[in-house]
Amino acid sequence: MKKRVSCISAIIVCVVLLSAVAAFATAKSDKKGLLVHNSIYGSTIETAYWVKAIIGHENQLDVKALPQVITVEPYDYVIIGSVTRNEGPTQPIYDFIDTFKADLQKKEICFFLNCGDTDETMILKVPGAKAHLIAGRNYLLDVFEKYPDLDLKVIGGFGGRQVMPSMGTKDNLQIWLVGKLAKEGAPWEGLDIWESLVPERVEAFANEVRTKILGLEPRENVEQFRGYWESEQPGSLKDASKKKFKPKPFTEVVNIDKLYYSRSRIKGDLDLGINLLQQWAKAEGVTLEEQVKTFYNVYYHAKKKYGEKEFTVHLVTSTLPDDPGTVHFSFRCFEKAEGRTGVETDIQKAEKLLWADDRQVK
Numbered sequence: 115m116k117k118r119v120s121c122i123s124a125i126i127v128c129v130v131l132l133s134a135v136a137a138f139a140t141a142k143s144d145k146k147g148l149l150v151h152n153s154i155y156g157s158t159i160e161t162a163y164w165v166k167a168i169i170g171h172e173n174q175l176d177v178k179a180l181p182q183v184i185t186v187e188p189y190d191y192v193i194i195g196s197v198t199r200n201e202g203p204t205q206p207i208y209d210f211i212d213t214f215k216a217d218l219q220k221k222e223i224c225f226f227l228n229c230g231d232t233d234e235t236m237i238l239k240v241p242g243a244k245a246h247l248i249a250g251r252n253y254l255l256d257v258f259e260k261y262p263d264l265d266l267k268v269i270g271g272f273g274g275r276q277v278m279p280s281m282g283t284k285d286n287l288q289i290w291l292v293g294k295l296a297k298e299g300a301p302w303e304g305l306d307i308w309e310s311l312v313p314e315r316v317e318a319f320a321n322e323v324r325t326k327i328l329g330l331e332p333r334e335n336v337e338q339f340r341g342y343w344e345s346e347q348p349g350s351l352k353d354a355s356k357k358k359f360k361p362k363p364f365t366e367v368v369n370i371d372k373l374y375y376s377r378s379r380i381k382g383d384l385d386l387g388i389n390l391l392q393q394w395a396k397a398e399g400v401t402l403e404e405q406v407k408t409f410y411n412v413y414y415h416a417k418k419k420y421g422e423k424e425f426t427v428h429l430v431t432s433t434l435p436d437d438p439g440t441v442h443f444s445f446r447c448f449e450k451a452e453g454r455t456g457v458e459t460d461i462q463k464a465e466k467l468l469w470a471d472d473r474q475v476k
């Protein structure tokens with residue numbers, strides 16, 4: 115009798131466990147979503163369907179190009195995906211937001227960009243313009259500023275794909291010019307297809323939509339969906355050995371006449387990064403002037419007088435979604451090498467402090 119009771123209990127436990135597992139496997143949300151995309155050469159559409167696959171086909175998420183959307187009213191949340199042009203989303207995306215602003219303000223919004231530059235500690239200095247923070251999520255700063263009433267819950271700056279032979283004349287010219295002007299060189303030179311996309315960012319973004327918007331568990335084994343992006347197209351038709359994808363190094367020093375640039379990362383979070391930089395500034399008599407502050411990074415002008423001349427170091431500390439548990443730093447001085455020695459010494463002192471106690475990740 116006792117044996118039979120324990121056998122029945124075991125069966126009940128198994129049934130309960132199995133139904134819990136089944137419920138988890140098919141967990142779905144009742145929320146209805148719209149993913150609206152604007153792409154010029156197609157890469158943003160590739161990532162749109164990739165994001166949808168991770169969010170899960172069991173969840174209602176309509177994927178539509180801008181001209182297919184006549185209303186956003188039926189949806190609980192809207193994901194906006196845009197190619198990056200001239201350091202931000204395209205004009206049609208701004209027009210879309212303006213058209214549906216009243217409705218969008220009542221919804222949860224997520225926003226991702228396909229872009230060329232992904233390093234969110236990057237400062238761009240080109241002749242005739244003020245040095246400024248660019249790349250990845252930084253291209254959404256203008257959206258944050260213009261639309262403070264949008265409830266932007268999840269954002270991503272993924273990187274992207276640039277297929278040189280398909281570009282129109284005007285685009286080709288612009289890209290060529292940027293390559294010539296960029297102080298740090300153009301990574302796409304010599305390639306037919308240049309890529310910068312960081313797959314982990316797409317995965318982190320889609321899983322954040324699952325957790326923050328849909329209230330679901332993050333999806334595991336997300337690597338299985340990378341086929342939405344991977345392709346056999348070679349980096350160069352003339353030289354198929356050329357790789358399409360060369361990740362930008364997290365640790366680097368560039369010491370040339372027009373630039374001193376140093377980049378590294380340590381274990382820790384943004385608060386630690388800020389704290390250590392403040393300690394360094396105090397010890398070395400450097401004034402930190404905050405230019406931009408977001409939940410993931412801070413951009414400072416670090417100013418100090420050497421002799422009669424005041425020098426500015428463009429200093430960024432940032433966390434990256436694809437490198438959890440670390441905080442990154444970039445120091446840039448655009449002054450000529452001659453007379454820059456004091457600045458270089460102070461940057462090296464900052465790094466000594468940042469990297470101390472075995473914090474540096476190489």
Ligand SMILES: Cc1cc2nc3c(=O)[nH]c(=O)nc-3n(C[C@H](O)[C@H](O)[C@H](O)COP(=O)(O)O)c2cc1C
Binds near residue numbers: 155276
């Ligand atoms: C004319 C032109 C301007 C661009 N401007 C930027 C830019 O300001 N910042 C950036 O990171 N990427 C820029 N890109 C790179 C694209 O955003 C990137 O290649 C993207 O993956 C292309 O998306 P699509 O295939 O959906 O059109 C530009 C590309 C072109 C052709």
